[in-house]
Amino acid sequence: MTRGKRTQAAELEVRLLREGITESRHQAQAVVCDSRGRVLSVAGNSETATFFRSALKPFQALGVTTTGTLERYNLTDRDLAIICGSHKGTIEQVRQVFNILWRADIDPSALQCPIPEDKRSSLQHNCSGKHAGMLAICQQRHWPLNTYLQRNHPVQQLIFGKVADLLRMPAEEFISAHDDCGAPTYLMQLGQMATLYALLASGTNLDMERIVRAMTHHPVMVAGEGEFDTELMQLTQGELVSKAGAEGIQCIGRIGEGMGLAIKVMDGAKRAKYAVAIHLLRQMGWITPSVAETLAETFMALGNFKRLEVIGELSML
Secondary structure (H helix, E strand, O other), rough: OOOOOEEEOOOOEEEEEEOOOEEEEEEEEEEEEEEOOOEEEEEOOOOEEEOOOOHHHHHHHHHHHHOOOOOOOOHHHHHHHHHOOOOOOOOOOEHHHHHHHHHHHHHHHHOOOOOOOOOOHHHOOOHHHHHHHHHHHHHHHOOOOOOOOOOOOHHHHHHHHHHHHOOOHHHOEEEEEEEEOOOEEEEHHHHHHHHHHHHOOOOHHHHHHHHHHHHHHHHHHHHOOOOOOHHHHHOOOOOEEEEEEOEEEEEEOOOOOOOOEEEEOOOOHHHHHHHHHHHHHHOOOOHHHHHHHHHHHHHEOOOEEEEEEEEEOOOOO
């Protein structure tokens, strides 16, 4: 990531208002970068480091698109979308994950993501698509299936290498930790996350272009009806690619323009990151006022008596 003369500005504040009176506050940081890693605008500090969490999934999916795994097992864009997704465990979504494993001749018991509470199968875990994709790579490459989540496993080293190449940094410099699903996630600066989404949306790489197409053409596989990522991609009709992560992470790329936005709500509040995203997308002109209003009705109006508002804006560099 290229450091500008100034990569720090005032943070954003998200307020929960109860009948117009402030009840709670959340602090948030955000950065916009281009595909060359240049910081274009910022709120907070572009070098704030945090875990990428599930916003990493489109880049973990590069292991599937670059190894011939899709072609070997005749996987479709719907399969690729669920590999990138954090799904709700609906019947439709679970069947899509099962389809990946069935085509690769892998028993579902090979999944090492947890069984969600009150569920019966790891297939219903919101990260099962990502895990199925990793297992399919292992099957195609004749790598061990039972250790695929270990950091030194070839499939994880493959993914490390893909992300490192995109950021033009040595893979050994990555700091990783296990996500809640058991797979490694990476500690990164917000500017690096924004750069990756700028690259994802730039249209200059065929493998990433296919990932974007899969996510935007099948947004229900990425999250689910009523979820922010799905609603945003449906409403913008292929103009934005969006992926949430836990603990207040939200990343969005503007397709064809090589610009990426990364958001971190410092206390991890899920409700606040969506409010920040709507506020900033409207500020930057990435969504129309009508789309912003539609999203705000769902994600900023929290009932008859509560709503969210965002104070502050991105500072241009």
